Amino acid sequence: MAWNFETDPQFQQELDWIDEFVREEVEPLDFIIKTPYDLNDPVRNELIKPLQKLVQQRKLWACHLGPELGGPGYGQVKLALMNEILGRAKCASTIFGTQAPDTGNSEILAHFGTPEQKEKYLEPLLRNEIVSCYSMTEPQGGADPKVFRTRAELDGDEWVINGEKWFSSNARYASFLIAMVVTDPDGSPYHQQSMFLVPRDTPGLEIIRNIGLGTESEAEDRGSHGYVRYDNVRVPQKNLLGPCGGGFVVAQTRLGGGRIHHAMRTSGRVQRIFDMMCERALSRTTQGELLSQKQMVQEMIADS
Numbered sequence: 001m002a003w004n005f006e007t008d009p010q011f012q013q014e015l016d017w018i019d020e021f022v023r024e025e026v027e028p029l030d031f032i033i034k035t036p037y038d039l040n041d042p043v044r045n046e047l048i049k050p051l052q053k054l055v056q057q058r059k060l061w062a063c064h065l066g067p068e069l070g071g072p073g074y075g076q077v078k079l080a081l082m083n084e085i086l087g088r089a090k091c092a093s094t095i096f097g098t099q100a101p102d103t104g105n106s107e108i109l110a111h112f113g114t115p116e117q118k119e120k121y122l123e124p125l126l127r128n129e130i131v132s133c134y135s136m137t138e139p140q141g142g143a144d145p146k147v148f149r150t151r152a153e154l155d156g157d158e159w160v161i162n163g164e165k166w167f168s169s170n171a172r173y174a175s176f177l178i179a180m181v182v183t184d185p186d187g188s189p190y191h192q193q194s195m196f197l198v199p200r201d202t203p204g205l206e207i208i209r210n211i212g213l214g215t216e217s218e219a220e221d222r223g224s225h226g227y228v229r230y231d232n233v234r235v236p237q238k239n240l241l242g243p244c245g246g247g248f249v250v251a252q253t254r255l256g257g258g259r260i261h262h263a264m265r266t267s268g269r270v271q272r273i274f275d276m277m278c279e280r281a282l283s284r285t286t287q288g289e290l291l292s293q294k295q296m297v298q299e300m301i302a303d304s
């Protein structure tokens, strides 16, 4: 059975606008901006903020949100098609207000947050005045949250968190982390954990190092995936996000759409790399002819 991923003509017009905007205005920024998550970088702010305004005027800002949060409420197919284009450029998601992990974090704050949590964390996050981190994965348990060990225990009216998290992306730039932590080690695997809002400057919260992936060099301290230690980190009870023991359900709420958007951005990224390969083959001459004339190059492109 074949699936039809075509969209309605009106939304296709928006996709065409996004495609041209990303190619012309956003892709060049990837050569200049170190990371779109560093809100203290003046170059980043000078270049990104005007483009964010254009996207807002076009009503394409934070499209992952439902109408109750000011978003258009697009379904997953439209969001997937949009994210495929945004994947072409590193800065594109930030310019469209859909950068991970802030998207998923804003979704769970919207679903489960108290009015106070929404005011303090969600509203500035949606305006990209702050960035956030999602701190779930542990060194010994990545795809298997049933073996997480980071623990929170109630002491008076505060939760005390101890443990280590791995791959906490953007912890170094974040104003707050959402940590998934064991609150009931004896409970059933799906009710053992809870989510906590942890301000970045809470005493005891330490980034051991920033792991670099792909082109991020740890030697130049360009890594963005935090290896984080929680050493007697104290947060008030009101920092519990969602029900106590409800961490698994809260996590699924953010990961559901996020998985698809992430995959579509990767698909867009790969398409861009393929386009670059073809451009190179058509522009570089060696041994008296274009690369595109070489049989092996043709074969590599065909294989790709």
Ligand SMILES: Cc1cc2nc3c(=O)[nH]c(=O)nc-3n(C[C@H](O)[C@H](O)[C@H](O)COP(=O)(O)OP(=O)(O)OC[C@H]3O[C@@H](n4cnc5c(N)ncnc54)[C@H](O)[C@@H]3O)c2cc1C
Binding pocket: 101, 133, 134, 135, 136, 137, 141, 142, 143, 144, 166, 167, 168, 169, 170, 213, 225
């Ligand atoms: C770029 C990047 C950013 C990330 N950002 C964050 C973040 O911000 N916050 C955060 O908490 N985590 C983050 N992660 C971590 C991510 O959630 C984990 O990498 C993921 O959960 C997989 O865990 P793992 O890498 O330990 O792989 P493992 O759990 O060791 O799995 C290794 C491989 O085993 C196979 N496998 C595992 N389970 C099964 C199964 N049930 N059935 C069949 N095969 C299986 C799969 O091929 C899998 O890829 C990030 C990861 C990356 C790569």
